[in-house]
Amino acid sequence: MTSVDATGAAATGLGELLPDGLVEVDGERRIRFVNPEALRILECEEADVVDRPLDDGLPLTDKYGRDWWAHTDPWSGLTSRTGHREKLLVAPKGHDVLVTARYVREVPGGPVARVLLGLRDAEARQRAERDQATVLSTVAHELRAPLTSVTGFTSSLLRRWDRFTDEQKRLMIETIEADATRLTRLITELLDISRLDSHSLNLRLGPVDLHALLTTHVVRYELGRSSGTVQLRLGEAATARGLPEMWADSDRLEQIFFNLIENGLLHGAGAVTVTLDRDDADGGGADEAVVVEVDDEGEGIPVADREKIFGRFWHGPSNASTGLGLYVVRGLVEAHGGSVHVTDATSGGARFVVRLPAGLPAVMGGS
Structure with a gap:
């Protein structure tokens, strides 16, 4: 990897060992160091990034398509800024990446001398979000069926009670009871899943x-x-x-x-x-x-x-x-x-x- 000054990430050798991606940008907005994990996440070679201007070597955009560097501009603005929290941005190859930034100043209140970017693959988070959406869809489907039955039969009984025979009324009420029991069981199972996953289940022994x-x-x-x-x-x-x-x-x-x-x-x-x-x-x-x-x-x-x-x-x-x-x-x-x-x-x-x-x-x- 390309060497930087004695305080830089590459000179310490730690950047090579980090499990997350690391990119170092100097005060002239030129990329000085990229570790192997960052290259993997960005899907590029070292020569495509190192020693190149930031806008050319690592163009990042937000979900609205705005140039992230022009939007956040670490080298301008308040001197009290220390970086930004994790953001979901679009990498040069078009895939999502999670980016965290730390602004390094050589003296308090001075200009930004270096920007350290932490990169993480967004695939795991997106997979978790898809799984969560699937869970919500499944739960909504399972709740809707018995609820539809309960509301349908209760509405019919309330509006047309005299039109049904005693046998029909009994059948409808039994169906309502069965569906209500099914709903109760489903909700209990969902609560138990939450307790099991959070290790907060209490047993009454x-x-x-x-x-x-x-x-x-x-x-x-x-x-x-x-x-x-x-x-x-x-x-x-x-x-x-x-x-x-x-x-x-x-x-x-x-x-x-x-x-x-x-x-x-x-x-x-x-x-x-x-x-x-x-x-x-x-x-x-x-x-x-x-x-x-x-x-x-x-x-x-x-x-x-x-x-x-x-x-x-x-x-x-x-x-x-x-x-x-x-x-x-x-x-x-x-x-x-x-x-x-x-x-x-x-x-x-x-x-x-x-x-x-x-x-x-x-x-x-x-x-």
Whole structure:
């Protein structure tokens, strides 16, 4: 690289090692130094930039097409200016780049002797913005469908109550209740995602009889469905020796297994079997755990997709769900110090295996 004065970035050698792009411009508006990362970001060669006038070697424009150097002009204006914050500008090759500037004066209040530019690739930020837009679009779509149903039926009932039979009224009110429940569940999942991503999820731990919880949950689930069956059974180890003591957030456990059972009924093709067992291969102690397997009779999940399904808003080919449930499941299981994975069920469908530590979860300092 071209050398500059002893106080310059190139002479120190640090500019070569910086993870961000660095460009140094002298008081004569001539480019004196460009590090390798800046060359990569600008998609140019050193000879295209170094020792060339700023307007020629590094023309930057804002989103309105204005010449950024003429607009900001570091060498004029108030002598108290020290630089500018990160700006999204257009590079000479037409792609976006994030630019930060620092104005260096040899004496306070004196003229600008050097301008140091920090360059960062804008691709990561733009990708995050696209992902955020996709999330907002997905959420809006998922909220709109049940809201449309609720408002449509309530409007019809309010304006034409006398025209409907009691059976029609019951059907419409049941539909409103189901859609309102769906909305509540979706909003709860969105709030949980926010808490999981910000590591602010709080668990209300207490002793839990998981067998009783699942029994009540399965019976309630069966009574509320018109199709599909859900069966609960104990594994061999649990039948022989019972289940170990378990501390957990019972509401969160219900949420975990509701999502897994719902997933099995939605994507499967028949019954869902829930197997509750214990896992203490070493005879108990620190490795003692409770294992729950949720099997369906669907087509199963390809090996290549078995990690993807736990991602946010991952639908798969059917596009039949919000894509939030399994992301929340993994987050809640891991918050309890456990793990969840998917494999093949003996029925040929998918098997979700949830392993939860017995006793106090590791996140609470228990054994």
